[in-house]
Amino acid sequence: MSHPALLVALLLGAAPSSTPLAIPDGSGGIGFDDLLYVKTVDRVLVPAGRTGKLILVEPATRALTSIGGFSTSVSAGGHGAGTTSADAGDGLIFASDRDRKAVVVVDPGTKAILETKQLGAGPDYVRWVGPTHEVWVTEPRSKQIEVFKRQSGTGPRLVAAGSIPVNDGPESLVVDEKRGRAYTHTWHDETVALDLRTHREVARWKNGCKGSRGIALDETRGFLFVGCDEGKAVALDVAHDGKVLGTATSGNGVDIIAYAPGLKHLYLPGGDSATMAILSVADSGALKVLRTVPTAADAHCVAADATGGVYVCDPKQGRLLVFKDDAGQ
Secondary structure, eight states: OOHHHHHHHHHTTOOSOOEEEEOTTOTTOOOOOOOEEETTTTEEEEEOBTTSOEEEEOTTTOOEEEEOOSOOOSOOSSSOSSBOOEEEETTEEEEEETTTTEEEEEETTTTEEEEEEEOSSOOOOEEEEGGGTEEEEEEGGGTEEEEEEEOOSSSOSEEEEEEEEOTTOOEEEEEEGGGTEEEEEOSSSEEEEEETTTOOEEEEEEOSOSSEEEEEEETTTTEEEEEETTTEEEEEETTTTTEEEEEEEOOSOBOOOEEETTTTEEEEEETTTTEEEEEEEOTTOOEEEEEEEEOOTTOOOEEEOTTSEEEEEETTTTEEEEEEOOOOO
């Protein structure tokens, strides 16, 4: 790093550099969207858009497993091609395929696609709902979440189980197994709570954003985190009608955010600012920026593993930037 760049990094309170992790066939750029660490399989799921691959990253070794068979695209721009969101449950991976308007069932052991289910509209987030053995897929253009029931035995693995309307949404999705709820946002200034079993909206809270985007959850303490496009994080108390507990500012262009429960740290990458803020979350829900690190242009998505590893997408270079969180408290 040059001396001027190092000075800027130090002024930002940043470590001098991250470690790049190349994605197969990513050198032409990848329109990343959702990244997710899944504790039950101890892998970071990296849907690699136009490449037609879902990448699994092992945190301990940073070894990559590549699963093909998704739609491919020659375009590197945007994040509307191929697979862009995934989650895991019941020994399977469930992932989107935007070109096919489908949710795909993958066996991670054999790396085979087992089933493809057509959707009513283009998918955004895919999330596994453990208590009900369901897969929920957000479809913003239809203002709904499409629900599939996971079937055991022979026959289809996913069966359509209805849809959940979300007016002015849904943007993002996180599951709160402890309280039997899921949370999503509108595109403006509200967060919506949904009952996992009845599939009904049970609450709608003002979240303090101009443009709601990312979502993350501290399930133990009952804190729901909202990432605002304008460069802000908000902590809501899900047990007390979405009461605002804390706010903090960050770089502009916040989209996907992540939370590390072991460290009690929240991560807010700004795609416009090309930085990521690392925030501490107090037991009161107060948020404090501990450090801001440089990332890359349009680096708008992040995942955090259980060992302090933080993975930020670098769309233009088709890779991940891996940070070790040593920001303290």
